[in-house]
Amino acid sequence: MRKPAFRLTAVAVIAVAGLVTAGCAGGTTGGGAATDSALASGDLTGLNFAFAIPTSAAEVYVNQADTFVKQAEELGATVTVYDNAGDAATMLSNADLMVAAAPDVIIEFPSVADATTRVGQKFTDAGIPCIAVNVPVEGCPLFNFDQPYLSGLGATAMAEQMATRGWDASNTTVVIGQASELGASVNIAATAFYAALSEKVPGMTKVSSDDIQPTTTVITPDQGLQGDLGLTIDSGYDATLTALQTIPKDRNVVIYTVSDDTTVGVLRALDNQGRTAQAMVSGYGGSTDALSNIRNGDVWVTEQMGFFAYWGEFLLSMAAATAAGADIPDLTSPPMVILEKDNVDTFFEPGTDTLTEMPELPDSSKYLYDTGILQKFGNIAGAE
Amino acid sequence: MTDTRTFSLSRLPALATVGIFLVVVVAGFAIFAQGFWTPNNASTIVITASVIMIASLGQLLVVISGGFDLSIGGVLPLTAVVYASLTTAGVPMLAAMAVCLAVGIAVGLVHTYFIVHLKINPLITTLATMSITAGLAFTLANGQTLTVPPEAGILGDRAIGTIPWHVILMIVLVVLMHLVLAHTLLGRRIYMVGGNPEAARLAGVRVTVIGGSVYVFSGFFAAVAGIVTASQLLAASGAMGSTITMQSLAAVVLGGAALTGGRGSVPGAVIGVLLLGVIANGMSILHVPSFYQQVVTGLVLLAAVTLSRLQERARRSG
Numbered sequence: 001m002r003k004p005a006f007r008l009t010a011v012a013v014i015a016v017a018g019l020v021t022a023g024c025a026g027g028t029t030g031g032g033a034a035t036d037s038a039l040a041s042g043d044l045t046g047l048n049f050a051f052a053i054p055t056s057a058a059e060v061y062v063n064q065a066d067t068f069v070k071q072a073e074e075l076g077a078t079v080t081v082y083d084n085a086g087d088a089a090t091m092l093s094n095a096d097l098m099v100a101a102a103p104d105v106i107i108e109f110p111s112v113a114d115a116t117t118r119v120g121q122k123f124t125d126a127g128i129p130c131i132a133v134n135v136p137v138e139g140c141p142l143f144n145f146d147q148p149y150l151s152g153l154g155a156t157a158m159a160e161q162m163a164t165r166g167w168d169a170s171n172t173t174v175v176i177g178q179a180s181e182l183g184a185s186v187n188i189a190a191t192a193f194y195a196a197l198s199e200k201v202p203g204m205t206k207v208s209s210d211d212i213q214p215t216t217t218v219i220t221p222d223q224g225l226q227g228d229l230g231l232t233i234d235s236g237y238d239a240t241l242t243a244l245q246t247i248p249k250d251r252n253v254v255i256y257t258v259s260d261d262t263t264v265g266v267l268r269a270l271d272n273q274g275r276t277a278q279a280m281v282s283g284y285g286g287s288t289d290a291l292s293n294i295r296n297g298d299v300w301v302t303e304q305m306g307f308f309a310y311w312g313e314f315l316l317s318m319a320a321a322t323a324a325g326a327d328i329p330d331l332t333s334p335p336m337v338i339l340e341k342d343n344v345d346t347f348f349e350p351g352t353d354t355l356t357e358m359p360e361l362p363d364s365s366k367y368l369y370d371t372g373i374l375q376k377f378g379n380i381a382g383a384e
Numbered sequence: 385m386t387d388t389r390t391f392s393l394s395r396l397p398a399l400a401t402v403g404i405f406l407v408v409v410v411a412g413f414a415i416f417a418q419g420f421w422t423p424n425n426a427s428t429i430v431i432t433a434s435v436i437m438i439a440s441l442g443q444l445l446v447v448i449s450g451g452f453d454l455s456i457g458g459v460l461p462l463t464a465v466v467y468a469s470l471t472t473a474g475v476p477m478l479a480a481m482a483v484c485l486a487v488g489i490a491v492g493l494v495h496t497y498f499i500v501h502l503k504i505n506p507l508i509t510t511l512a513t514m515s516i517t518a519g520l521a522f523t524l525a526n527g528q529t530l531t532v533p534p535e536a537g538i539l540g541d542r543a544i545g546t547i548p549w550h551v552i553l554m555i556v557l558v559v560l561m562h563l564v565l566a567h568t569l570l571g572r573r574i575y576m577v578g579g580n581p582e583a584a585r586l587a588g589v590r591v592t593v594i595g596g597s598v599y600v601f602s603g604f605f606a607a608v609a610g611i612v613t614a615s616q617l618l619a620a621s622g623a624m625g626s627t628i629t630m631q632s633l634a635a636v637v638l639g640g641a642a643l644t645g646g647r648g649s650v651p652g653a654v655i656g657v658l659l660l661g662v663i664a665n666g667m668s669i670l671h672v673p674s675f676y677q678q679v680v681t682g683l684v685l686l687a688a689v690t691l692s693r694l695q696e697r698a699r700r701s702g
Contacts, residue, residue: 242665
């Protein structure tokens with residue numbers, strides 16, 4: 001007689017634990033709207049935002065959401081965060097939940113491109129203003145890197161580093177790593193980098209970004225390869241180990257990735273194969289690992305930096321402008337820069353990953369200064 | 385008297401068939417993929433296959449006993465994150481390893497309770513624990529990538545040439561598990577429980593103890609795989625090992641293990657892991673796009689399982 005009772009108790013305990021966990025993880029909500037005059041002073045009291053992040057499984061997105069919530073709350077707004085969990089079904093479900101909650105602005109950071117059309121329709125049908133982040137969503141102005149521009153900066157910096165070491169097409173193979181799960185809107189960073197680099201490095205066969213398709217593996221024999229390095233440390237490690245087998249040991253290697261986690265895996269693979277002395281890598285994102293390696297090493301030499309972790313304040317400004325009915329351009333971009341050994345401490349406190357000041361916003365994004373929000377944080381040039 | 389019987393694939397042991405297939409695939413890549421047939425690339429294949437091999441050892445035991453373990457994909461990142469957290473906090477490497485192994489064994493004991501004692505389907509149970517352990521990994525890491533101090537990454541350091549210590553560890557574990565399965569009473573009983581649990585019970589085998597022990601082994605091996613991954617990469621995150629469950633299942637099935645239980649072997653699992661590793665490596669060297677690689681890997685798995693089933697049918701009818 002004791003066993004069934006015990007089992008029922010166990011089931012009840014598990015169920016309650018699940019509910020408590022869900023309760024603890026729940027977000028905050030709020031309502032109301034701020035006045036336009038309040039917006040101009042950077043006061044967001046009464047505004048309510050919904051923010052859907054791609055997945056809580058990656059450091060960068062979690063950091064970004066945390067920063068966004070913290071900054072919004074400092075200015076008086078409330079935020080409910082939704083986790084798109086890396087799949088289209090959850091993204092659709094979250095879109096319904098966000099519409100039902102009727103926030104002042106929805107900020108949608110898609111996990112995958114698949115569901116963006118349907119999700120955009122839901123927001124439009126509900127009449128709720130929206131902002132798409134990183135991946136276009138139908139009917140929502142986009143906040144994103146200007147990928148070709150940033151990749152062009154990255155290629156210029158890498159070409160200069162290659163010239164300093166005497167590397168050119170005759171002795172160097174360039175590998176660009178895509179993350180197939182992210183789709184074209186992100187992977188264009190890699191193809192645009194290669195295209196721009198091919199314009200600048202002596203002897204490289206010039207190719208355009210459009211010539212490099214997702215299924216392209218050999219861009220130019222001996223000179224350029226594209227591989228699926230994924231988004232994680234282990235995928236970057238495994239793919240690089242194999243890719244190195246196809247590159248003769250007497251050639252230098254330049255490897256470009258779209259994620260710092262991947263770059264960490266690439267570094268470990270280069271080390272395993274004893275090829276760090278003949279390699280340079282470029283990362284993306286500005287993680288702690290990236291800053292440390294750029295300062296202290298000679299392999300991770302450039303970092304495409306769009307201050308991703310600080311997008312919260314730009315999204316907040318864009319959301320405030322949207323809520324106030326401002327005219328929002330199709331693409332709003334963050335400040336962008338290439339980090340290298342000689343400039344990393346311009347933007348971060350020496351030896352740390354603490355931000356001192358971001359460079360100015362690009363021209364198309366300068367309307368964000370007008371909301372008065374960026375001035376509150378004092379960490380970006382041009383907002384004095 | 386001369387044997388006038390003609391050669392038939394059905395007369396070959398399933399293991400030999402997959403082994404021949406592996407040899408053919410290796411020969412094909414050696415001919416057509418420049419850079420494939422080199423000692424360095426061989427070591428690359430073994431290095432990348434090492435973590436899958438270790439995880440597959442646990443999966444193999446569970447499959448032979450008639451179950452399967454989906455939680456490997458959660459235990460691996462959880463133990464990797466635990467290892468990174470502890471070693472960063474200054475806990476000695478061996479103590480951190482012991483804690484990680486204890487975590488893996490604890491998950492195995494949870495499986496034992498739910499699957500063996502409460503008779504809950506292993507698919508549901510291990511799916512649930514995969515979700516729990518993966519969630520815990522992300523929670524513990526706070527969604528971030530944790531670093532492992534270099535001095536705690538000895539298993540990832542080179543031992544011989546480019547071969548790291550974790551490959552040596554993997555070989556030792558493979559040999560040990562082969563001896564356990566093929567030459568010990570425990571091994572024979574695992575086969576008995578998987579082949580026919582009722583007959584095993586009537587023969588005096590403690591089915592619940594044997595059925596539960598395989599999940600403990602599986603948790604242990606998943607934890608070893610987590611420690612190795614963290615050591616190999618000097619980093620850990622909740623996103624690690626997302627494909628390890630499917631890879632380990634595919635490898636043991638390719639190696640002749642039956643999902644119905646009672647059949648499978650360590651040499652078979654080794655061949656299965658190597659086959660998957662060789663195909664992935666060879667196609668990458670041939671610059672086959674990753675999308676097609678997934679298709680080819682799926683087709684190979686389907687072909688191997690179909691061939692195995694046809695052989696079994698032919699043996700029964702002949």
